[in-house]
Amino acid sequence: MSWHKQKIQLKSTDQVDKMQASAEVLASVFLEVRKAVVPGVTTKALDDSIEAMIRDAGCVPSFKGYHGFPGSACISVNEEVVHGIPSERRLVDGDIVGIDIGLIKDDWHADSAESLPVGEIGAEAAKLLRVTEECLRRAIAAIEPGKRISAIGIAVENHARENGFSVVESLVGHGIGRDLHEDPQVPNFRCFTMPDPVMEEGLVIAIEPMINCGTKRVVTARDDWTIFTADRRLSAHFEHTVAVTADGPLVMTERDSGIATL
Numbered sequence: 001m002s003w004h005k006q007k008i009q010l011k012s013t014d015q016v017d018k019m020q021a022s023a024e025v026l027a028s029v030f031l032e033v034r035k036a037v038v039p040g041v042t043t044k045a046l047d048d049s050i051e052a053m054i055r056d057a058g059c060v061p062s063f064k065g066y067h068g069f070p071g072s073a074c075i076s077v078n079e080e081v082v083h084g085i086p087s088e089r090r091l092v093d094g095d096i097v098g099i100d101i102g103l104i105k106d107d108w109h110a111d112s113a114e115s116l117p118v119g120e121i122g123a124e125a126a127k128l129l130r131v132t133e134e135c136l137r138r139a140i141a142a143i144e145p146g147k148r149i150s151a152i153g154i155a156v157e158n159h160a161r162e163n164g165f166s167v168v169e170s171l172v173g174h175g176i177g178r179d180l181h182e183d184p185q186v187p188n189f190r191c192f193t194m195p196d197p198v199m200e201e202g203l204v205i206a207i208e209p210m211i212n213c214g215t216k217r218v219v220t221a222r223d224d225w226t227i228f229t230a231d232r233r234l235s236a237h238f239e240h241t242v243a244v245t246a247d248g249p250l251v252m253t254e255r256d257s258g259i260a261t262l
Helices: 013-036 043-056 123-141 150-162
Strands: 073-077 080-082 096-105 108-117 173-175 182-186 204-207 210-212 218-220 227-229 235-237 240-245 248-251
Touching: 013 043, 013 096, 013 108, 013 240, 043 073, 043 096, 080 096, 080 210, 080 235, 096 123, 096 235, 108 123, 108 235, 108 240, 123 150, 123 204, 123 210, 123 235, 123 240, 123 248, 182 204
Parallel strands: none
Antiparallel strands: 073 080, 073 096, 080 227, 096 108, 173 182, 173 204, 204 240, 210 235, 218 227, 240 248
16 A cells, blocks of 8 residues: 555546446446356356457456456455456355456546355355445445545444454555546545545545455465455455545446445
C-alpha cells in the first residue's frame, strides 16, 4: 500500500457519462458470468468467456497484461482474497468464487467484482457473501459531497465487525478513470495514517471491501499474484465503480439485485 501524496482527478459531466458507458458494458458481462459459475467449470474457462464478451462488445480487458497479469479477470476461490490467476482448477459444489473484472471502452476504465456461490454453500459462506455485499452497500450510502473518504471505511468496518468478520487492511479501493488505478486510495477500514480527502462532485472511485471469516492478515502466493488469508479461512470481495454527484452516489456498475438487500 503506497501512502504517497495524492493527486485526485475530478471528472466532468461528459467524462462521467463516458465512464458510465464503460460501466454498463461491464455490468452486462457480470450478468452472463453469474450464469456460468457452476460446479465443474474451470476458472480458465470462465476467464476465456469473460475476455470474449469484453472484446465482442468492442472493449479491452483492463487486467490482461497489467503489470504482467495473465488473465482478463482475477478469479479467487474460497480462501483466496483477490488476484487469483485463472487456471485449470475446477469449481466444486460448496465453493465461493470472487470474480474481479475491469474493462476499457473509449479510453475509460470500469472496475467491479462480486463473490458468487458455487452450487449449495454452507451457512458461514452464505453469511460472508451477504455481509460483504452489505458492507459495499453501506460504503456507497456513506458517499456525499463534503464528507471525507474515511466515512467509507468506517461504514465497512463497523458492519463487518458487528457480524463477526474482519476487514483486509493491506489492500484498498482506488480512484479510476483513464487509468485503472488513480488517486485517492479508498480504505475499507478506519485509517489514521493515510490521506483523508473530502469527496467532491466528479470524484469517481472503485470501492471494494474484502472481508474475511477469520484473521485480517493475508499472504501472497508463490505466483506473486494470488493473495489468500493467513489462516486459510474464507474471504469475499465485492466492488462497484461509483461517481460522486451533487445528488449523492451514482453506482455506475450497478446490475440487478445481487446476494444482499438492505
